[in-house]
Amino acid sequence: MSDALGLYNYWIAIFLMMVGFYNVIASGNLVKKLIGLSIFQTSVFLLYITMGKVKDGTAPILGDGYDTFSNPLPHVLILTAIVVGIATTAVGLALVIRIQEHFGTIEEDELIAQEDSP
């Protein structure tokens, strides 16, 4: 029971990651795959931020009356990771647009079918 109370945040983060991951591998639509990827990454951020939280802590900005702060390091790491995430999404979407222009579709099975019948 104490495990459940102490770990549920991680479990839900993992569940969300896997929903995203499932979308990446299961979806046949190239945009939907990127949406899955973005959910996958965002949920990993939750894992990091959860570990930085300390009980009764506050945001790591010095102010009067506060002396317990959550750990700023995971926050910094995730700021960087968010940037990486949007960068990847943007490049992925640019590729999708070009794929649509050249092949007329963004469904994986139709793209494969085109390749088989030249």
Place this chain on the structure above:
Amino acid sequence: MIHVVDMTLLAFLAIVAIAVTRMTNLFATSVLTGVYSLLMACIFTVLDAVDVAFTEAAVGAGISTVLFLATLSLTTQREKPQRSPNWKALCVALLTGGALVYGTFDMPHFGDPQAPVHQHVGPHYIGVSPTQIGVPNMVTSVLASYRGYDTLGETAVIFTACMAVLLLLQHEKRRDEQSTVEEKPDKEAMAHAMILRVQSKFFIPLILLFGLYVQFHGDFGPGGGFQAGVIFAAGIILYSLVNGLDKARQIIPPNVLHGLVAFGLLLYAGTGLASLFMDGNFLQYRALAEEATHGEHIGILLIELGVGITVATVMTSMFFSFSGRRRS
């Protein structure tokens, strides 16, 4: 109380994630992904990560949704429905998730002050950084100074993404064709919508002003170059949504835009190099002035400005590239 808020938000997140999986309307899915990011930002706030929440809201719910929608307008709004769940993918996901859950059982519990994360490097940042760097926001100290090299890498990542998007989407210059295209009024623009126009006139200056505030107030409160850059870009994007891409491009010509993209990264790396000439190591801003904290201030101001400029112009430039592409 915190637990209740946290659990409720997490439950919402799970619902949104499942809805995203089940829907085939990509337009709705993209908007829901924005909602997902916004909810995530709320949770980050509850978990004390205000800077991250700020960024996630601006990027995940803002820029990323805009880019998704721009892509959908050029491709398709519906995905082909799948008959049944993809069992193979489901197994892979369950296996991966199961493994991760197995890994959680030896983890320190949520909020435990004895966790290794709160023992080793973390306390140093909390205890020493306000005096060592002289900045109340510890996230800014770590981001800009202790791990400033990571942030340089992050700026390079966003610059790389801009190069990649331009490589992919920049129109090929065809001199003969350019002149024959007659000046059509931009149909995509919403200038005819009175309410939008008036509102945007009111909002855009506020957004830009807020961007500047976030840029220069990041030392004291949540914010900094990255958030400011995104907000600034949001202002420009709003302008071009309402008044049309061509008008926005007249105000910020592509040459200026691309020059600024490069300038931001150069400013960051240049600040790092400047400290070499003051007998410091790379990025050692405290060598920049007589007094260490003064040097840190100058350094952080400059690199945050570099980050802000690059991020704002990269986001704008990406948006221009995406929406400049016409449906063929």
Place this chain on the structure above:
Amino acid sequence: MSSHLPIVPIVLPMIAAPLCSLLRRPALIWPLTTGVGWLVFAACAALLMQVVESGPIVYTMANWDAPIGIEYRIDLLNAYILVLVSGIAAVVLLYAPQSAASELPQDRHHLFCAAFLLCLTGLLGITITGDAFNVYVFLEISSLASYALISVSRDPRALKAAYKYLIMGTIGATFILIAVGLMYMMTGTLNMADLAQRVKMVEDTRTILMAFAFLSIGIMLKIALFPMHAWLPNAYSYAPSLVTAFIAATSTKVSLYVFLRFVFTIFGAEYAFDTLGFNDVLLPLALLGIVVASAVAIYQTDLKRLLAYSSVAQIGYIVLGISMGTVTGLTAGLAHMFNHALMKGALFLAVGCIVLRLHSSRLEDMAGLGKRMPITSFAFVLGGLGLIGVPLTAGFISKWYLLLGTLELGWWPVTVLLLISSLLAVAYVWRFVEVAYFQPPPAEASSDEAPLSMQIPLWMLLATTLYFGLQTDVTAGLAQRAALWLLGGGQ
């Protein structure tokens, strides 16, 4: 200034990239890019010499001591990789202007150069850093740049290949991110040297076990270890030739380095191999990769794709060496990383020369190529002999060490399999020889060699492979020292 030498390989290309995007004119940017490439190579070579003479170099960013700040830690292993990557980049850049002029759209050479330099920055940044999270950041710089470099090809299928690489690469990177997070959670640090000490204290936890698993899978995706190689054949086949040459020679090698760095110096050989029995996972994957990919290579109709499958097989050889967990095995793996990079680089450069003249990399278009492009064809055959592992080529040295390694361990079936796989390599190299030398050229074809500016870099790489085939103490000697050091836990 010499004490700041370690930052040159990273900061120089990172600054040159925005300059390229500003200058725009091909007449300016190609000399700039090539010059930067050679300067970086010189800096890396100087670093290697310094490490060989006086031991590891530590450079602290902003003078914050690790683990508070980020540090570079250059030892024998990563200095060796730095020289390899920067050397290949320098040679490929000599070759690039001519090849790019024919294979890339004219108006975006400046963007291409910027992306190339960023890719180099990323690869060198991953190699040089001593911080686990920093690896992730630079991994993404190099990955994003390589997606872009692959997709600029004139062949629209490159777009699909780049997309697939993006998805698989990002999954890999996210797995690495999860693993780094779990490690940080259990130790409170991100610095590699610090992690190495602290992971030992918690290595029997399930969390660290999962960190190890996710890290391995994430990196294997990036290495393209069979069966996680699905992104590789298309990416290599459809990318512009010079991009293929550069990425094939460097990118997977850097990922292999990351693998070695994490497995041997952070988790330790004892934990990975004795406690977990990780070699029992690596060995079958490596062997399957060698046999299946070599066999698939034989049936390819496109020369680039043939070489791409051969790369998957060669990665199998390297991982086989690693999975032995002995000094000889690891030496073989490290030497093969180096030799394979040189050989594959040279082979893809040769293909680039062929594509320049024929505008095709299909084998059926290469009939009689031995007469039409005698020098390039000969170069390709020499490189192919290296892939097979014929004595006097560099490929022989690493294969020899691999065989020795298997004999030491008494793995007879593996020894036999290695010999069989060399025969498979003979078969796929023969595909080219047969078409180029035993089929008559089409009637209208004229003899037309590639320009000198492309021939010279090609032969530079080939000459290096031949040199290292004779002069074994440089590669094998260094590799052996690095192997001993790795098995000792990097202390």
